[in-house]
Amino acid sequence: MPSRRAAPTLPTKTLGRARVAASILDADLGNLAHAVRRAQSEGADRIHLDVMDGHFVPNLTFGPKTVKALRRRTRLPLDAHLMISEPDRYIDEFLDAGCDSVTIHVEIKRPIEPILRRIRAAGRAAGLSLRPGTPLTALEPYRSLLDIVMVMTVEPGFGGQAFMADVARAKVLAAREYLSHKLHGAEVHVDGGISRDTAELVGGLAADVLVVGSALWIKGRDMGREIRLVRALADEGYQYALNGGVPPIPRDRMVTFATLPRHLARTLQGEIERSGIPAFIFRSGPLDLEALDEERDWDLLLPASSEGAAADRFAARRDGLHAEAAAWRAAGMPTPPYVPAPVPPQPGELDP
Ligand code: DX5
Ligand code: ZN
Numbered sequence: 001m002p003s004r005r006a007a008p009t010l011p012t013k014t015l016g017r018a019r020v021a022a023s024i025l026d027a028d029l030g031n032l033a034h035a036v037r038r039a040q041s042e043g044a045d046r047i048h049l050d051v052m053d054g055h056f057v058p059n060l061t062f063g064p065k066t067v068k069a070l071r072r073r074t075r076l077p078l079d080a081h082l083m084i085s086e087p088d089r090y091i092d093e094f095l096d097a098g099c100d101s102v103t104i105h106v107e108i109k110r111p112i113e114p115i116l117r118r119i120r121a122a123g124r125a126a127g128l129s130l131r132p133g134t135p136l137t138a139l140e141p142y143r144s145l146l147d148i149v150m151v152m153t154v155e156p157g158f159g160g161q162a163f164m165a166d167v168a169r170a171k172v173l174a175a176r177e178y179l180s181h182k183l184h185g186a187e188v189h190v191d192g193g194i195s196r197d198t199a200e201l202v203g204g205l206a207a208d209v210l211v212v213g214s215a216l217w218i219k220g221r222d223m224g225r226e227i228r229l230v231r232a233l234a235d236e237g238y239q240y241a242l243n244g245g246v247p248p249i250p251r252d253r254m255v256t257f258a259t260l261p262r263h264l265a266r267t268l269q270g271e272i273e274r275s276g277i278p279a280f281i282f283r284s285g286p287l288d289l290e291a292l293d294e295e296r297d298w299d300l301l302l303p304a305s306s307e308g309a310a311a312d313r314f315a316a317r318r319d320g321l322h323a324e325a326a327a328w329r330a331a332g333m334p335t336p337p338y339v340p341a342p343v344p345p346q347p348g349e350l351d352p
Contacts, residue, residue, distance in 0.1 A: 018203050018234035019045040020227050021079055021189065023213035025061065026159040032066065036074040039216070042224035046077040048191070048211045049099075050159075053084035056105065057157035064093035071098035079103065079148075079209075081129060081191065083156045088115050095122045103127030103150045103189070106138045116145040127189070131156060132167045136174055147186050149175040151207075154192030160214040163193025165201060172205035196229040203234025204241040210234055254301040257310055258318045259284050260325050263336040265298040268321055270342030272314055274351045277306040278344075295333055 022044035027035035036047050049067055054060040067080060077100035084090070087104045088111070094102055095118070102119045106112065106128045119126035127148025128139055132155060139149065151171045154161040172190055179186040187208040194202060195215035202210055212230055216223045240246070257279070258268055265281045272279040284297040302310050328336065 016231060016235035017238060018199075018207065018231050019209045020230050021046045021048040021209050021211045022216055022227070023048040023050055023159065023191075023211050025050045026214040026217045028217075029062075032062075032070060033073045035217075036070050036076070038223065040074050040076050042216075043227045044076065044216075046079055046100075046209070047074060048079045048081060048213075050213075051080060051082045051084060051094075052157065053086075056085040056108065057083045059157045064090060064097040067094060067099060068097035077101070079127075079189070081150065081211075083129075084108075086110060091115055091118050095119065095124060099124060101125035101127055101148055103129050103148055105129050105131070105156070106142075107131055107134055112142060113145065116142055120145065120147070125187075129156075129189075129191070130171065132164050136171055136178060139178065143178070143181070146179065147182075148189055149179060149187075150189040150191055150211075151175055152192050153190055153194070153198075153202075156192075161193055163195075163198045165198070168198075168202055168205060172202065172207050176206040176208075194230065196226065196233060199230040199233040200237035200240075202237070204237030206238060206241070207234065253304040254280070255304045255307050256299045257302045257307065257314075258300040258321065259297050260300065260321055261296070261328065261333075261336065262294055262298050263339040264321045264325055264328075265300050266339040266341055268314065268318060269300055271317065272300075272302070272310055273342055274345050274349065275310075275313060276350045277302060277310050294336060 022039035024032060024035045024039070024047065039047060050061055051063065052059045052061045067078065071078060078098065079101045080094050080099040080103065082094070082102060082104045085108055087108065091102065101124055104112070104115055112128070116126040125147035126145060127150050128142060128146055129150035129152055130136070130138065131152055139146065151168065153164045153168050168190065172188060175188045179188065188206070189209040189211055190202050190207040191211035194210045194212045199210060210230055212227070215226055258265065260268065269279045269281055280301045281298045282301060284299040288296070328334070
């Protein structure tokens with residue numbers, strides 16, 4: 001009896017709200033089975049399949065047979081994005097192929113409602129996608145039938161195009177609100193130009209699913225890291241937006257502990273960091289592009305919660321350095337010794 005291969009372990013369940021759908025449009029089309037398995041093992045939440053007919057968009061990809069073949073290669077949900085003029089002709093084949101959702105375009109010149117009903121009758125999620133120039137109001141006749149609204153932030157047809165931020169701002173949050181009559185399940189997908197550079201904006205607009213294509217297949221890029229970054233940045237954007245534009249993770253207030261020329265600020269910074277208190281230095285005062293970094297003052301900042309402990313140990317040292325700085329200025333700022341930025345200490349090097 002041949003031994004059955006162990007089922008691949010799925011990545012640990014994702015926390016947060018944003019989901020990443022991996023579009024395989026820019027993968028190696030000669031090895032799509034490998035592409036979907038790789039996207040799965042790298043942590044994608046679902047697979048986005050771009051079907052094009054050379055008519056609705058000026059490009060051709062694949063049809064239901066390919067989708068059916070891929071169905072056997074992954075346990076992730078398959079989202080079919082049909083950029084085709086006559087989805088009614090092929091809808092049964094796509095449903096038979098095992099798509100978990102089917103999204104068609106609202107701009108097609110065929111009756112849309114029967115297609116959406118057909119998808120839902122098969123127990124799959126039904127979606128409508130909007131080209132960048134199509135307003136949300138085009139969805140109005142179909143509102144009660146929608147499980148997915150897909151906002152396109154590039155013109156459909158090709159991967160690797162630039163993200164249209166204005167389209168996202170105009171439509172993504174509005175689409176989320178448009179689906180608010182559905183208590184569960186309805187999703188806003190955003191498709192086109194999403195990467196670590198745009199995910200925070202899209203997440204801040206409450207997108208549920210971020211479709212990521214070309215950014216995953218760049219040679220030499222760590223796909224898993226890109227997926228995690230997109231998800232985390234989208235969640236950060238969402239939390240930030242919910243919190244009225246204040247960073248959601250409480251960040252300790254910083255206080256200025258000393259103001260010194262750079263070589264002395266770095267000296268004190270290193271000494272304080274070795275006691276286990278994080279310390280940062282920033283240029284002091286208003287922005288002055290003429291001021292030389294070696295001559296200007298630098299503020300040494302500490303977390304407010306550590307100020308007392310730092311004062312106990314370093315107040316005398318700070319006062320000594322302030323006096324040293326005054327003497328150095330009085331002497332006409334002779335070239336100071338070069339003090340490199342301190343490297344944060346390792347736990348074993350702390351001097352508590
Ligand atoms: C474009 C497709 C997108 C595309 C996204 O017509 O609908 O799904 O693959 O690719 P990127 O992320 O490269 O814009
Ligand atoms: Zn797509």
